[in-house]
Amino acid sequence: MKPTDRTFSLPGVLERIDPETEPLPVVFDSPHSGNRYPSDFDYAVTRDQIRSTEDMHVDELFAAAPRHGATLLRALFPRSYIDLNRGPLDLDESLLAGPWPEPLLPGHKTRNGKGLLRSQAMGRPIYARKLEVAEVQARLNRYYEPYHATLAAIIAERRRDFGAVWHVNCHSWSPPDTGRDGKPVRHVDFFLGDREGTTADTEFTELVAGFLRNLGYEVLVNRLFKGMELVRRHGRPEEGQHSLQIEINREIYMDKHGYHKLDGFAEFRAHMEGLIRYVCEYARDAL
Numbered sequence: 001m002k003p004t005d006r007t008f009s010l011p012g013v014l015e016r017i018d019p020e021t022e023p024l025p026v027v028f029d030s031p032h033s034g035n036r037y038p039s040d041f042d043y044a045v046t047r048d049q050i051r052s053t054e055d056m057h058v059d060e061l062f063a064a065a066p067r068h069g070a071t072l073l074r075a076l077f078p079r080s081y082i083d084l085n086r087g088p089l090d091l092d093e094s095l096l097a098g099p100w101p102e103p104l105l106p107g108h109k110t111r112n113g114k115g116l117l118r119s120q121a122m123g124r125p126i127y128a129r130k131l132e133v134a135e136v137q138a139r140l141n142r143y144y145e146p147y148h149a150t151l152a153a154i155i156a157e158r159r160r161d162f163g164a165v166w167h168v169n170c171h172s173w174s175p176p177d178t179g180r181d182g183k184p185v186r187h188v189d190f191f192l193g194d195r196e197g198t199t200a201d202t203e204f205t206e207l208v209a210g211f212l213r214n215l216g217y218e219v220l221v222n223r224l225f226k227g228m229e230l231v232r233r234h235g236r237p238e239e240g241q242h243s244l245q246i247e248i249n250r251e252i253y254m255d256k257h258g259y260h261k262l263d264g265f266a267e268f269r270a271h272m273e274g275l276i277r278y279v280c281e282y283a284r285d286a287l
């Protein structure tokens, strides 16, 4: 992505790319595709192991958003450094060298090592040391909060100008080869999550699900990935502010072991551009 006057960036933290055409109240964000590893990360696994936690290529899949009137926000730092899709207190104290200054609220993802700070990558401990409280606070202040503040500002601007806004929070996941029962995992292409209709109008979620199903994809709604901090914090459907989480099965477009794009990448990216266009048309019609 070439920097332009429509691009605002905080180096190493985020990039905001505004519409090339007449703006519409649509925002796509890719919080987990960043791959610029901060020099103070000090992870103790290999580069390949740490990269397994990235939502690789997701920003590229949605790079066409500004061409259709939407704003695209993407994180540049990796989700393993600090995870934008967790609450700021969703933290495992055992990773820290000292006590956190306020009571923590570890959720179920943290108990599985996938909280604000990840504990493992490909089954290996990410850190060979405890993290200083001040170091984690610096990650919150320099990376996590600016991203959330930028997203909140984009959403507020669009809602101010149009009265409503649609935000699509974009992710990918890597299915395990087999489930807990040892059988192959049932094939699902997309999980959509609006936290049971609390972060987006059900009509909008169903519209996106219908679009993807028409392309032949298997789509489940509010199952397994129901939406986390980003849609929880920014989605308020009762105020016309809709946030939907979309999780894409990585096996559709990349090799999950070698990380390279599959031959069908361009075709799949065209499908995602179709989705972008569809959401933008929906927003235009709804105004």
Ligand SMILES: [Zn+2]
Binding pocket: 032, 055, 170, 171, 172
């Ligand atoms: Zn993600």
